[in-house]
Amino acid sequence: xxxxxxxxxxxxxxxxxxxxxxxxxxxxxxxxxxxxxxxxxxxxxxxxxxxxxxxxxxxxxxxxxxxxxxxxxxxxxxxxxxxxxxxxxxxxxxxxxxxxxxxxxxxxxxxxxxxxxxxxxxxxxxxxxxxxxxxxxxxxxxxxxxxxxxxxxxxxxxxxxxxxxxxxxxxxxxxxxxxxxxxxxxxxxxxxxxxxxxxxxxxxxxxxxxxxxxxxxxxxxxxxxxxxxxxxxxxxxxxxxxxxxxxxxxxxxxxxxxxxxxxxxxxxxxxxxxxxxxxxxxxxxxxxxxxxxxxxxxxxxxxxxxxxxxxxxxxxxxxxxxxxxxxxxxxxxxxxxxxxxxxxxxxxxxxxxxxxxxxxxxxxxxxxxxxxxxxxxxxxxxxxxxxxxxxxxx
Amino acid sequence: xxxxxxxxxxxxxxxxxxxxxxxxxxxxxxxxxxxxxxxxxxxxxxxxxxxxxxxxxxxxxxxxxxxxxxxxxxxxxxxxxxxxxxxxxxxxxxxxxxxxxxxxxxxxxxxxxxxxxxxxxxxxxxxxxxxxxxxxxxxxxxxxxxxxxxxxxxxxxxxxxxxxxxxxxxxxxxxxxxxxxxxxxxxxxxxxxxxxxxxxxxxxxxxxxxxxxxxxxxxxxxxxxxxxxxxxxxxxxxxxxxxxxxxxxxxxxxxxxxxxxxxxxxxxxxxxxxxxxxxxxxxxxxxxxxxxxxxxxxxxxxxxxxxxxxxxxxxxxxxxxxxxxxxxxxxxxxxxxxxxxxxxxxxxxxxxxxxxxxxxxxxxxxxxxxxxxxxxxxxxxxxxxxxxxxxxxx
Numbered sequence: 001x002x003x004x005x006x007x008x009x010x011x012x013x014x015x016x017x018x019x020x021x022x023x024x025x026x027x028x029x030x031x032x033x034x035x036x037x038x039x040x041x042x043x044x045x046x047x048x049x050x051x052x053x054x055x056x057x058x059x060x061x062x063x064x065x066x067x068x069x070x071x072x073x074x075x076x077x078x079x080x081x082x083x084x085x086x087x088x089x090x091x092x093x094x095x096x097x098x099x100x101x102x103x104x105x106x107x108x109x110x111x112x113x114x115x116x117x118x119x120x121x122x123x124x125x126x127x128x129x130x131x132x133x134x135x136x137x138x139x140x141x142x143x144x145x146x147x148x149x150x151x152x153x154x155x156x157x158x159x160x161x162x163x164x165x166x167x168x169x170x171x172x173x174x175x176x177x178x179x180x181x182x183x184x185x186x187x188x189x190x191x192x193x194x195x196x197x198x199x200x201x202x203x204x205x206x207x208x209x210x211x212x213x214x215x216x217x218x219x220x221x222x223x224x225x226x227x228x229x230x231x232x233x234x235x236x237x238x239x240x241x242x243x244x245x246x247x248x249x250x251x252x253x254x255x256x257x258x259x260x261x262x263x264x265x266x267x268x269x270x271x272x273x274x275x276x277x278x279x280x281x282x283x284x285x286x287x288x289x290x291x292x293x294x295x296x297x298x299x300x301x302x303x304x305x306x307x308x309x310x311x312x313x314x315x316x317x318x319x320x321x322x323x324x325x326x327x328x329x330x331x332x333x334x335x336x337x338x339x340x341x342x343x344x345x346x347x348x349x350x351x352x353x354x355x356x357x358x359x360x361x362x363x364x365x366x367x368x369x370x371x372x373x374x375x376x377x378x379x380x381x382x383x384x385x386x387x388x389x390x391x392x393x394x
Numbered sequence: 395x396x397x398x399x400x401x402x403x404x405x406x407x408x409x410x411x412x413x414x415x416x417x418x419x420x421x422x423x424x425x426x427x428x429x430x431x432x433x434x435x436x437x438x439x440x441x442x443x444x445x446x447x448x449x450x451x452x453x454x455x456x457x458x459x460x461x462x463x464x465x466x467x468x469x470x471x472x473x474x475x476x477x478x479x480x481x482x483x484x485x486x487x488x489x490x491x492x493x494x495x496x497x498x499x500x501x502x503x504x505x506x507x508x509x510x511x512x513x514x515x516x517x518x519x520x521x522x523x524x525x526x527x528x529x530x531x532x533x534x535x536x537x538x539x540x541x542x543x544x545x546x547x548x549x550x551x552x553x554x555x556x557x558x559x560x561x562x563x564x565x566x567x568x569x570x571x572x573x574x575x576x577x578x579x580x581x582x583x584x585x586x587x588x589x590x591x592x593x594x595x596x597x598x599x600x601x602x603x604x605x606x607x608x609x610x611x612x613x614x615x616x617x618x619x620x621x622x623x624x625x626x627x628x629x630x631x632x633x634x635x636x637x638x639x640x641x642x643x644x645x646x647x648x649x650x651x652x653x654x655x656x657x658x659x660x661x662x663x664x665x666x667x668x669x670x671x672x673x674x675x676x677x678x679x680x681x682x683x684x685x686x687x688x689x690x691x692x693x694x695x696x697x698x699x700x701x702x703x704x705x706x707x708x709x710x711x712x713x714x715x716x717x718x719x720x721x722x723x724x725x726x727x728x729x730x731x732x733x734x735x736x737x738x739x740x741x742x743x744x745x746x747x748x749x750x751x752x753x754x755x756x757x758x759x760x761x762x763x764x765x766x767x768x769x770x771x772x773x774x775x776x777x778x779x780x781x782x783x784x785x786x787x788x
Contacts, residue, residue: 009508055448061436061439061441167400243662263527264658267637
C-alpha cells in the first residue's frame with residue numbers, strides 16, 4: 001500500500017482556516033471568560049417551542065422526504081409575507097430562496113455573480129465568512145472603511161469615479177459583524193443610487209437586523225433598489241441548528257442559485273424547514289420571543305460598553321452597541337491588540353484582535369467583543385481582567 | 395427604478411437544470427404511474443423512531459447551537475465504528491467527515507481534487523448529480539461504459555495505457571444509479587491497483603450498498619487501496635430529511651474539505667446529526683429496520699423485472715435488480731425511448747429515457763425504471779401501460 005496520496009487541487013495552496021476559528025479553539029478553556037465568541041446564547045433559544053414544532057412536522061411523512069431545492073414551499077410563503085412587510089412591497093414567492101444558513105447564500109451567490117477577477121467591494125473591517133467565499137471565487141477584493149454610520153459610501157463613490165467597476169458590493173447593513181455599526185439611512189439611499197447608476201449588485205447581509213435594542217433598524221437597503229440581494233437568517237433569532245437562511249433576489253438570480261444548489265447539496269431538510277416555518281408564522285409568539293432576546297442582549301451590551309468606558313476612559317473609543325451581538329473597541333493609546341492577547345489570556349479573558357477582520361486598513365489597535373453569551377456581572381469581570389492585562393503590559 | 399439587472403457570471407451560460415428534474419415536473423400528474431422517480435419510499439421511513447430521537451436531541455440545549463464543520467463529534471464516532479466494520483480496519487474519527495447528503499461531499503471534493511481542465515473518468519451511463527459538479531468544476535470528462543459487472547475497468551486500463559491521467563475516477567459501486575449493476579469483486583481489486591499505479595483518486599459513491607436483496611454487497615473498493623474516498627448516506631436507509639451523508643477519506647482530504655465546508659455553509663444541523671447518530675448507533679433496531687426495507691424493495695424489484703420480461707420478452711434486456719432502487723432496460727428492437735416517452739405519458743406511465751444519463755455512449759434504446767415507491771400490483775399495471783404504448787408506436 002502506498003503512503004503517497006494523489007495530489008490535491010493546486011489552488012488549495014492559499015486556503016487558510018478562519019483565524020477566529022483557530023483562536024476559538026485556544027480560548028475554550030474553562031478559566032477564560034471569552035468575549036471572543038460569535039455565537040447567540042443557547043439559553044435564550046426557544047427549545048420547547050422547537051420541540052413542539054418538530055413533533056408536529058414529524059406527524060407528516062412527507063417531511064421525511066427530499067424537498068424542493070429552493071426550499072419547502074410553505075416556508076418560502078411565510079418568508080415572502082415576512083419580507084413583504086419588511087420591504088414595503090409584495091415579494092413574490094419566486095423571489096425567495098431558502099439556503100443552509102446565510103453563509104450558503106453567500107457561497108452560491110459568489111458563484112452566480114462573480115467570474116475570476118471580478119471586483120468585489122467589501123467593508124473594512126469585514127465579515128470574514130464573506131471574505132472567504134469571495135476569495136475562493138477568485139474575486140479581486142477592494143475594501144471601503146466603516147465609520148460610526150457604517151460603510152463610507154463617499155469612499156465607494158471615489159472608487160467608482162476612479163474607474164473601478166465592482167460586480168458586487170457587500171454590506172452588513174445592521175449592527176455590523178465585527179464593526180458594531182449600522183448603515184445610516186441617507187447612505188442606504190446613496191448606495192442604492194450608485195448601484196443603479198453603475199450597474200452593480202448589492203448583497204445586503206442582514207442576520208442581525210431584528211436584534212435592535214432601543215429603536216428598529218432603518219429601512220432595508222433593498223427598499224431603495226431592485227439591484228439589492230437581501231440575505232437574512234433564523235440563526236440569531238431562533239436557533240442555528242435549523243440552518244435556515246434565506247435570500248430575497250430577482251427571479252433570474254434565484255433560478256441561477258437553484259441550479260447551483262442542486263449540485264451543492266440537492267436540497268435542505270424538510271424537517272428543519274417546517275420547524276422554521278411554524279415558528280416564523282406564529283407571529284404573536286415570535287414577537288414576544290424576539291423581544292425577550294432583545295431585552296437580555298440589550299442589558300448585556302449596555303453592561304459591557306459601560307464597563308469598557310468606565311475601566312478604560314479616553315484610552316478607548318467603543319461603539320454604542322445599539323443591537324446585534326458585537327462591540328468594536330479602538331484603543332487610542334497605541335495598544336497593539338495582537339500583542340496584548342497572550343497577556344489577556346493569562347489574565348483569563350479572550351477577545352478577537354481587530355486585524356483578524358482587516359482587509360487593507362490597519363486595525364492593530366482594535367478588538368471585537370461579543371456580549372451575547374455572558375451575564376452582565378461576568379462581562380464586567382471580563383473587562384476588569386482585560387484592564388489588568390492592559391495595565392500590566394506597560 | 396431600472397428594470398435592467400446587473401449581469402450574472404459569464405460561465406453560467408452553459409448551466410442547465412437536471413433533465414430528470416425537469417421531467418419529474420411533467421410526470422407528477424395523478425393519472426400517471428411514475429417509474430421515473432428516484433426517491434426512497436417515505437412510507438418505509440422510521441418516522442416514530444425519528445420522533446423519539448428528535449425529542450431526545452432537543453432535551454440538550456447545545457443541540458440548538460452551531461456545531462463543528464466536520465460534523466457533530468458523536469455522529470462521527472458512530473460512523474467511524476460503522477465504517478471500521480465495513481472496511482475491516484480501524485477508521486479513525488479524523489478520517490470521517492459529515493456532509494449535507496453525499497451530494498455535498500461530491501461538490502466539495504470536486505473543489506478539493508480538481509483544477510479546471512483536470513480529467514475525471516465517470517461511468518456511462520452516469521449519475522447526473524456527479525456529472526453536474528464535475529462539469530461545474532471545469533473538469534474534462536471521459537466516460538467508461540458499464541456492463542453487467544459494473545465499470546468496464548478494461549476500458550479504463552486502455553485509457554491509461556493511451557496516456558490519459560485522471561485526477562479522479564468516480565464509481566457508483568453498488569446497485570448503480572441509473573445502471574442497476576454492481577462492480578464485480580475482481581474489478582474492484584483491479585481498479586484499486588490502477589489507482590495506486592497511476593496515482594489517481596477513486597470516489598466510491600455508495601448510497602445503495604446496504605439495500606441488497608439476496609446477498610450482501612461485495613467488499614468496498616476502499617478495502618483495496620488508501621487512494622479511495624468512500625461516500626455513503628443515511629438518505630436511503632433512514633430518511634433524506636436528515637441530510638446526513640458522510641465521507642471516509644485520508645486526513646489531508648478531510649482537512650481541505652473542512653476549510654471549504656466553512657465557506658459553503660459553516661456546519662450542519664446538530665439536531666438532525668444527533669437524530670442520525672441515535673438511529674445508526676441503535677444497531678439491533680437498525681438491522682431490523684433495514685431488513686424490512688430490503689424485503690419490501692426486493693419484492694417490488696422482482697415484480698417489476700418479472701413484468702418487464704413477461705410483457706416484452708426478448709425485445710428487452712433488463713438488469714436483475716439485486717439491490718438498490720433502479721432497473722435498467724435496453725430495448726433490442728430498435729425502440730427509441732425518447733420518442734416513446736410522450737406515448738407512454740399518454741398511456742399513463744413515466745420513465746427516464748437512457749440518454750438523460752448518457753455521457754458519450756448512445757443510450758437512445760434504454761430507460762431507467764425505479765421500483766421503490768409503488769407496490770407490486772401498481773408496478774405491473776405500469777408495465778402493462780408501457781407495453782400498450784410500445785405496441786401502439788408501430
